[in-house]
Amino acid sequence: MLCQECGKRPATLHYTKIINGEKTEFHLCEVCAQEKGEQMPGAEGGFSIHHLLSGLLNFDSHPQAGGQEQTGVKQETLRCPTCGLTYSQFSKIGRFGCSDCYQAFRERLGPLFRRVHGHTAHRGKVPQRTGGQLKIQREIERLKSELNQRVANEEFEEAARLRDRIRALREKLES
Amino acid sequence: MSLQRFIQHALSEWMKGKGPQSDIVISSRVRIARNLSGLPFPMLATSSQSAEVVRRVEKALHQAKKHPVLGDAELIRMDDLNELQKRVLVEKHLISPQLAEESRHGAVILSKNEAVSIMINEEDHLRIQCLFPGFQPDDAWRLADQLDDWFEEHLSYAFNEECGFLTSCPTNVGTGIRASVMVHLPALAMTQQLNRLFPAITQVGLAVRGIYGEGSEALGNLYQVSNQVTLGQREDEIIDKLQGVVMQMIEHEQNARRRLRETSPIQLEDRIHRSYGILSHARFISTKEAMERLSDVRLGVDMGLLNNVSASVMNELMVMTQPGFLQQFAGQRLDPEERDIRRAVLIRERLSTEGNPEESGKTR
Ligand SMILES: [Zn+2]
Numbered sequence: 001m002l003c004q005e006c007g008k009r010p011a012t013l014h015y016t017k018i019i020n021g022e023k024t025e026f027h028l029c030e031v032c033a034q035e036k037g038e039q040m041p042g043a044e045g046g047f048s049i050h051h052l053l054s055g056l057l058n059f060d061s062h063p064q065a066g067g068q069e070q071t072g073v074k075q076e077t078l079r080c081p082t083c084g085l086t087y088s089q090f091s092k093i094g095r096f097g098c099s100d101c102y103q104a105f106r107e108r109l110g111p112l113f114r115r116v117h118g119h120t121a122h123r124g125k126v127p128q129r130t131g132g133q134l135k136i137q138r139e140i141e142r143l144k145s146e147l148n149q150r151v152a153n154e155e156f157e158e159a160a161r162l163r164d165r166i167r168a169l170r171e172k173l174e175s
Numbered sequence: 176m177s178l179q180r181f182i183q184h185a186l187s188e189w190m191k192g193k194g195p196q197s198d199i200v201i202s203s204r205v206r207i208a209r210n211l212s213g214l215p216f217p218m219l220a221t222s223s224q225s226a227e228v229v230r231r232v233e234k235a236l237h238q239a240k241k242h243p244v245l246g247d248a249e250l251i252r253m254d255d256l257n258e259l260q261k262r263v264l265v266e267k268h269l270i271s272p273q274l275a276e277e278s279r280h281g282a283v284i285l286s287k288n289e290a291v292s293i294m295i296n297e298e299d300h301l302r303i304q305c306l307f308p309g310f311q312p313d314d315a316w317r318l319a320d321q322l323d324d325w326f327e328e329h330l331s332y333a334f335n336e337e338c339g340f341l342t343s344c345p346t347n348v349g350t351g352i353r354a355s356v357m358v359h360l361p362a363l364a365m366t367q368q369l370n371r372l373f374p375a376i377t378q379v380g381l382a383v384r385g386i387y388g389e390g391s392e393a394l395g396n397l398y399q400v401s402n403q404v405t406l407g408q409r410e411d412e413i414i415d416k417l418q419g420v421v422m423q424m425i426e427h428e429q430n431a432r433r434r435l436r437e438t439s440p441i442q443l444e445d446r447i448h449r450s451y452g453i454l455s456h457a458r459f460i461s462t463k464e465a466m467e468r469l470s471d472v473r474l475g476v477d478m479g480l481l482n483n484v485s486a487s488v489m490n491e492l493m494v495m496t497q498p499g500f501l502q503q504f505a506g507q508r509l510d511p512e513e514r515d516i517r518r519a520v521l522i523r524e525r526l527s528t529e530g531n532p533e534e535s536g537k538t539r
């Protein structure tokens with residue numbers, strides 16, 4: 001398959017990006033990907049493209065040329081108090097400076113996460129040692145879906161056992 | 176001394192070629208990105224803050240003496256390596272070029288069998304990687320998960336409930352997981368079916384990239400398939416999806432191989448034996464040609480059309496014929512022409528010891 005950008009070299013990067021809520025496919029050669037500053041997930045190993053997210057990040061801050069000045073001012077005021085990174089710097093380099101940037105840029109991140117991941121909230125693992133409460137909540141959610149499954153399969157004994165465990169965990173949460 | 180082991184010992188665990196579906200899947204990798212709380216990410220960290228990251232991780236590692244994997248692992252600082260040594264670690268897929276070239280106070284923890292490599296101060300404070308031979312992303316995830324739990328007991332991670340694990344790049348946030356599988360797809364390439372396959376893979380949210388090749392080409396028909404989404408899905412869902420898609424790719428490649436064998440058996444055998452002939456006799460060979468020929472021969476081995484070479488030799492040669500390794504092997508810097516000569520010598524010698532039992536001489 002040839003690169004969709006130059007039409008000359010073979011495409012070696014294949015991925016999708018969500019733009020305007022639409023899935024868009026990209027098939028690029030390394031050279032064009034590098035020129036476009038494309039963010040390529042999974043680039044570790046092999047050789048890494050030094051990628052910039054700017055196009056993706058700036059997307060809704062510059063809807064049209066006319067709106068630029070206004071949004072520019074607004075961006076400047078958004079600054080992480082811990083590391084000093086501003087939102088506009090973040091959107092140029094595509095990297096957060098520290099973990100507090102997530103709180104500082106919070107209002108802007110929802111749309112960005114939705115474009116990159118299609119979701120905005122974490123559903124995976126939580127820290128074992130420090131994530132106590134949250135871990136219990138996740139465990140309850142997991143047991144609840146297992147419970148529904150058991151009920152659907154008419155495995156009532158197992159379901160009753162699960163119900164007791166959920167109750168015990170709920171009590172633990174409230175205490 | 177232990178450093179020498181990683182540099183000179185050519186075979187990492189993943190190269191031994193003895194995993195499930197290893198006729199098509201070379202290796203499976205899971206990487207987890209984590210950061211320590213209270214310190215800026217490596218990009219903005221001062222030199223002393225980066226040194227502090229290494230200090231904390233090293234302190235944690237000291238408590239791992241009895242750990243089955245971390246117990247005999249080694250922490251190696253990038254500043255203690257020369258350019259060539261770093262390049263070898265990159266070519267063995269144990270560290271990234273970014274860690275080798277751009278990090279400050281960069282370091283890596285390597286397990287004895289090289290299945291685990293934990294990069295420190297790359298783009299994130301920690302990158303826990305497990306690299307297994309063949310098709311076993313679920314096992315790689317299980318081990319990475321355990322190691323992550325172990326480190327979390329000894330270090331405080333940057334985490335918040337809504338966004339999950341906080342990473343330097345927004346494309347890693349949440350689970351911080353990147354699972355990838357390296358596949359060898361020569362028959363799909365020969366029959367020009369990759370054009371249809373890759374768009375279908377990107378449609379379901381996975382990414383595909385060619386692995387070897389400087390700049391523009393995917394050499395040796397080797398591709399890496401990986402997840403793109405890290406936020407809003409559970410780790411096991413991410414792994415399952417990757418596994419399901421790769422399973423289908425394996426099936427397509429198997430079908431393509433079967434059809435090649437049925438429709439053009441002579442052409443196929445000719446191509447494989449021709450490539451074997453060139454590899455075992457050439458006096459001068461470029462990376463590009465070597466990778467193409469190795470791909471053919473590997474296909475022959477995997478299809479049972481060539482019996483005097485083993486798959487692990489193919490994995491080994493793929494890595495050992497890369498420029499950094501060749502120079503390490505030669506013990507000196509080489510210009511491109513010298514490299515092409517050395518590469519041909521290395522391949523010839525490796526194939527001849529494989530091919531003739533008399534020469535390997537161990538049994539009698
Ligand atoms: Zn191009």
Ligand SMILES: [Zn+2]
Pocket residue numbers: 080081082083084085096097098099100101102
């Ligand atoms: Zn910050």
